[in-house]
Amino acid sequence: MANMLANIFGSSPVQPLEKHVDIAFRCAKKLKPFFTAVVEEDWDRALEIRAEIEALEHEADNVKKEIRLHMPKSLFMPVPREDLLELLLVQDKIANRTRDVSGVIVGRRMRIPPPLAEKFLEFVNRNIDAAKQARKSVRELDELFTAGFKGAEVALVSDLIEELDRIETQTDEQQTILRSALFEIEKTLDPIDAMFLYEAITLTGEIADMAERVGRRLELLLSQ
Amino acid sequence: MEAQYVYIGLAALFGLFMAWGIGANDVANAMATSVGSKALTIRQAILVAAVFEFLGAVLAGGAVTSTIRKGIVDADLLAGSPDLLVYGMLAALLAAGTWLFVASRNGWPVSTTHSIVGAIVGFAAVGIGVDAVKWGKVGTIVMSWVVSPVTAGFIAFLIYLSVQRLILSQPDPLARAKRFVPVYIFLAAFAMTLVTILKGLKHVGLEISVKDSYFLAIVIALGIALLGAFFINRIESDPKADKKQHFYTVERVFGVLMVVTACSMAFAHGSNDVANAIGPVAAVIGIATTGTITAKSSLSPWVLLLGGGGIVIGLATYGRHVIATVGKKITQLTPSRGFAAELAAATTIVIASGTGIPISTTHTLVGAVLGVGMARGIEAIDLRVVAKILVSWVVTIPAGAFLAILFFFVFRAVLP
Numbered sequence: 001m002a003n004m005l006a007n008i009f010g011s012s013p014v015q016p017l018e019k020h021v022d023i024a025f026r027c028a029k030k031l032k033p034f035f036t037a038v039v040e041e042d043w044d045r046a047l048e049i050r051a052e053i054e055a056l057e058h059e060a061d062n063v064k065k066e067i068r069l070h071m072p073k074s075l076f077m078p079v080p081r082e083d084l085l086e087l088l089l090v091q092d093k094i095a096n097r098t099r100d101v102s103g104v105i106v107g108r109r110m111r112i113p114p115p116l117a118e119k120f121l122e123f124v125n126r127n128i129d130a131a132k133q134a135r136k137s138v139r140e141l142d143e144l145f146t147a148g149f150k151g152a153e154v155a156l157v158s159d160l161i162e163e164l165d166r167i168e169t170q171t172d173e174q175q176t177i178l179r180s181a182l183f184e185i186e187k188t189l190d191p192i193d194a195m196f197l198y199e200a201i202t203l204t205g206e207i208a209d210m211a212e213r214v215g216r217r218l219e220l221l222l223s224q
Numbered sequence: 225m226e227a228q229y230v231y232i233g234l235a236a237l238f239g240l241f242m243a244w245g246i247g248a249n250d251v252a253n254a255m256a257t258s259v260g261s262k263a264l265t266i267r268q269a270i271l272v273a274a275v276f277e278f279l280g281a282v283l284a285g286g287a288v289t290s291t292i293r294k295g296i297v298d299a300d301l302l303a304g305s306p307d308l309l310v311y312g313m314l315a316a317l318l319a320a321g322t323w324l325f326v327a328s329r330n331g332w333p334v335s336t337t338h339s340i341v342g343a344i345v346g347f348a349a350v351g352i353g354v355d356a357v358k359w360g361k362v363g364t365i366v367m368s369w370v371v372s373p374v375t376a377g378f379i380a381f382l383i384y385l386s387v388q389r390l391i392l393s394q395p396d397p398l399a400r401a402k403r404f405v406p407v408y409i410f411l412a413a414f415a416m417t418l419v420t421i422l423k424g425l426k427h428v429g430l431e432i433s434v435k436d437s438y439f440l441a442i443v444i445a446l447g448i449a450l451l452g453a454f455f456i457n458r459i460e461s462d463p464k465a466d467k468k469q470h471f472y473t474v475e476r477v478f479g480v481l482m483v484v485t486a487c488s489m490a491f492a493h494g495s496n497d498v499a500n501a502i503g504p505v506a507a508v509i510g511i512a513t514t515g516t517i518t519a520k521s522s523l524s525p526w527v528l529l530l531g532g533g534g535i536v537i538g539l540a541t542y543g544r545h546v547i548a549t550v551g552k553k554i555t556q557l558t559p560s561r562g563f564a565a566e567l568a569a570a571t572t573i574v575i576a577s578g579t580g581i582p583i584s585t586t587h588t589l590v591g592a593v594l595g596v597g598m599a600r601g602i603e604a605i606d607l608r609v610v611a612k613i614l615v616s617w618v619v620t621i622p623a624g625a626f627l628a629i630l631f632f633f634v635f636r637a638v639l640p
Contacts, residue, residue: 005257005593006550007553008593008605008609008610009554009605013604071604074606075605075606075607076604076606076607077604077605078603142469143471145600145603146601147388147471148392148601151388151393151395152394153392
């Protein structure tokens with residue numbers, strides 16, 4: 001028994017998008033205990049968390065596929081379908097970068113040189129903060145839809161995105177400091193290890209980059 | 225003498241069948257919006273539907289009943305053979321009832337009104353003659369099927385835009401909602417009572433002057449708005465839920481409004497759709513008891529009871545499940561959106577009913593929902609389904625007509 005009134009409502013992409021960004025954030029958050037374990041060289045623990053990260057990344061992928069399947073071209077929405085799909089894509093990359101960086105580190109059993117450890121953990125935490133702020137912003141989506149992307153709600157989300165930009169800028173600064181600190185000691189390290197440390201820093205920093213791009217995508221939705 | 229009881233008995237049976245179908249399926253569309261937005265429980269929805277469908281049918285349904293009864297077929301041509309009209313109306317009822325049953329089984333989006341009008345036009349054009357159909361009137365009815373969803377959509381668009389402007393996009397939506405929602409309640413109650421008084425009370429024998437009608441409507445609407453304001457003021461905000469969803473308490477305020485528009489919608493539906501079932505029954509009874517077509521017999525009260533009763537039985541046996549299923553599926557229609565759609569649709573339907581034009585209530589509601597969507601108010605609308613609804617038009621009218629022609633010839637051969 002189908003019903004015409006029930007069926008004209010396509011499945012709303014809003015709740016699934018909020019769910020997806022939540023998974024992406026929870027995935028990124030795992031980097032905190034992960035890097036702590038790496039600094040302490042507790043590889044059992046690190047591998048355990050790495051498995052959790054992979055599971056979350058996988059879950060995010062599934063939700064992403066589900067959303068795409070339920071967003072046919074025939075859907076009539078207040079915002080362009082392409083913009084929502086782009087938003088989904090950058091949200092997903094938060095989880096992807098988390099998986100990548102944890103993969104490189106456990107794959108090579110990389111050690112964080114003690115002089116870098118503290119700065120590195122701070123840098124990781126700030127990247128997680130960026131992902132958290134991205135989640136907070138995306139969670140306003142259903143309110144934005146209700147208010148028709150107008151008025152007070154738009155101002156609220158703009159503020160959230162501004163804060164997100166500030167966090168991202170801080171991660172950039174931290175990254176520069178971390179890189180020069182690494183540069184100072186790189187001669188004392190195995191060259192390949194040093195190369196991969198640079199790589200790990202880049203990948204971690206991309207989490208905040210992706211979070212910032214989530215903000216950019218939301219801004220595009222607001223500006224219509 | 226014997227034959228007339230057979231006719232009346234069959235008409236009552238088929239009319240009940242169709243009313244049952246309307247109650248089982250169609251009413252769900254009018255009520256599920258309220259259940260989906262949690263403004264009413266299923267039990268309350270059925271109660272509201274039963275009471276207001278019935279009131280709508282009795283107070284505002286007379287004009288539509290008379291259109292279905294004698295507005296489509298030119299009875300003068302049949303003065304010599306009233307039995308043909310009896311067979312035809314019986315055939316039309318059975319055809320529309322059967323088609324609705326088959327269609328809702330298969331989930332096709334068909335309209336009760338389209339089915340019965342198609343069936344009546346079908347038997348009259350083929351069974352009696354092309355001239356027997358009042359094509360001008362049929363043209364008006366078909367035009368109204370385009371005009372009514374568009375009108376409802378436009379009204380819904382404006383209403384929802386005003387809700388966004390006045391309440392949802394403001395920094396203090398809750399305070400704003402508490403201030404403006406009673407105004408919307410007043411408007412909804414005013415529109416419904418005014419049309420009922422102006423167009424409906426004549427049929428129950430009450431005559432009130434236009435000036436008094438406006439005055440009475442304002443008084444009643446004010447009363448309802450004050451009652452609504454009382455309930456709204458009792459709503460306490462839930463800071464925890466509001467933090468998660470900023471509009472949580474605001475939507476609860478709109479929930480009060482939704483109860484009013486749900487009543488309006490049930491009333492409007494009763495005023496329009498009950499006539500689809502009882503119009504032909506009334507026609508058959510009129511001919512069977514007087515023996516002529518032209519005699520101006522009034523609508524017997526038991527016919528209305530039959531229509532109202534059939535709908536309530538349909539609601540109770542089958543409709544509650546449909547309401548539950550539909551309600552679960554339309555969570556996107558939050559009270560703030562749902563009321564805009566319902567109010568726009570109900571107003572359009574009641575005005576159309578007042579002029580005697582049978583329109584499709586569900587299609588009008590769909591038009592209203594699209595209107596809310598145009599105001600950027602709905603997250604996602606599946607345009608494929610909207611296209612299917614349009615296609616169903618093209619299918620329903622010939623299908624109803626074909627079945628009616630078939631039954632017409634069977635009845636003419638079999639019945640005395």
